[in-house]
Amino acid sequence: MFPADRMRRVRLNERVRNMLTETRLHPDDLVLPLFFDETIDSVKYVDSMPGVPTYPLSKAEEVAERLHSSGINAVLLFGVPKHKDGTGSGAYSADGVVQNAVRKIRSCSDLVVIADLCMCEYTDHGHCGIITDGKVDNDATLPYYGKIAGSLAEAGAHMVAPSGMMDGQVLSIREALDDGGHEEVSIMAYSAKFCSSFYGPFRDIAHSAPSAGGRESYQMNPANGREAMSEIILDIQEGADIIMVKPAMPYLDIIRQARDEFSVPIAAYQVSGEYAMIKAAAANGWIDERRAMMESLTSIKRAGADILISYFAEEVVKELRR
Numbered sequence: 001m002f003p004a005d006r007m008r009r010v011r012l013n014e015r016v017r018n019m020l021t022e023t024r025l026h027p028d029d030l031v032l033p034l035f036f037d038e039t040i041d042s043v044k045y046v047d048s049m050p051g052v053p054t055y056p057l058s059k060a061e062e063v064a065e066r067l068h069s070s071g072i073n074a075v076l077l078f079g080v081p082k083h084k085d086g087t088g089s090g091a092y093s094a095d096g097v098v099q100n101a102v103r104k105i106r107s108c109s110d111l112v113v114i115a116d117l118c119m120c121e122y123t124d125h126g127h128c129g130i131i132t133d134g135k136v137d138n139d140a141t142l143p144y145y146g147k148i149a150g151s152l153a154e155a156g157a158h159m160v161a162p163s164g165m166m167d168g169q170v171l172s173i174r175e176a177l178d179d180g181g182h183e184e185v186s187i188m189a190y191s192a193k194f195c196s197s198f199y200g201p202f203r204d205i206a207h208s209a210p211s212a213g214g215r216e217s218y219q220m221n222p223a224n225g226r227e228a229m230s231e232i233i234l235d236i237q238e239g240a241d242i243i244m245v246k247p248a249m250p251y252l253d254i255i256r257q258a259r260d261e262f263s264v265p266i267a268a269y270q271v272s273g274e275y276a277m278i279k280a281a282a283a284n285g286w287i288d289e290r291r292a293m294m295e296s297l298t299s300i301k302r303a304g305a306d307i308l309i310s311y312f313a314e315e316v317v318k319e320l321r322r
């Protein structure tokens with residue numbers, strides 16, 4: 001009781017505070033999302049994601065070398081294809097944009113290469129699966145996810161990250177990988193992926209907004225925490241090596257609950273809208289960008305995430321090395 005107990009003693013000066021810090025960011029925690037577009041020749045930006053480039057494939061080696069020497073450990077790849085169709089064939093083409101990016105990055109760095117596995121950037125309707133009679137057809141989609149996984153593994157991806165939220169996707173992908181001799185390729189499953197407004201800027205970059213309807217029939221209802229645990233349990237049973245909660249900051253309770261209930265590694269994705277909010281407020285002089293960046297990611301780690309996927313990753317690693 002006060003006055004004997006004084007919490008301010010533990011905040012006495014910077015050295016004392018440093019000694020008593022419970023959660024520390026480390027460069028190896030971070031994963032940087034990277035976008036490659038096979039239709040462009042020079043680096044491109046969209047207004048809603050300041051500082052996040054979309055690269056032409058010709059820049060892949062240069063980018064990989066830069067990131068590698070800056071201390072980045074892992075990247076998560078997304079692609080913008082030149083051709084979209086009903087089955088998202090660009091996603092499983094041996095010569096696809098991400099397959100090419102994977103080969104180039106692997107050829108010149110030892111970055112951990114994670115490939116997002118979805119169809120929305122590759123389908124002409126922008127949904128994450130095959131459409132049958134106007135609906136996203138779960139079971140018809142699964143064999144395609146298997147094909148995408150096989151082609152990404154063939155190109156050299158260390159991990160695939162299925163983000164389409166189809167039931168049974170982890171099992172189908174694990175079987176496809178194993179049948180293809182890719183037992184060593186791991187699955188980082190977007191297990192609790194919520195149907196979120198915070199993906200808006202990503203869809204500007206990836207040109208992946210659905211042309212009709214939303215993703216409510218496959219992505220989760222933001223109101224549901226217990227259901228998130230059910231999703232995670234199923235993904236672990238199906239063979240996920242790492243599970244993910246996405247977005248991160250509005251779902252810290254989900255990360256904490258997952259950390260308390262499961263022993264698997266947990267990734268959290270600080271998504272495009274979370275990044276854009278910090279950038280926009282900072283650009284207006286309303287918040288301090290560097291502090292907001294460090295505080296948001298420290299909080300996501302404190303909630304229980306082991307792996308932090310963030311568009312700030314390169315900046316954070318620079319900050320940590322300072």
Ligand code: PBG
Binds near residue numbers: 120273
């Ligand atoms: C693809 C996918 C999306 C994101 C990651 N993978 C978009 C979506 O579900 O519409 C969002 C990432 C972000 O907002 O940063 N399914």
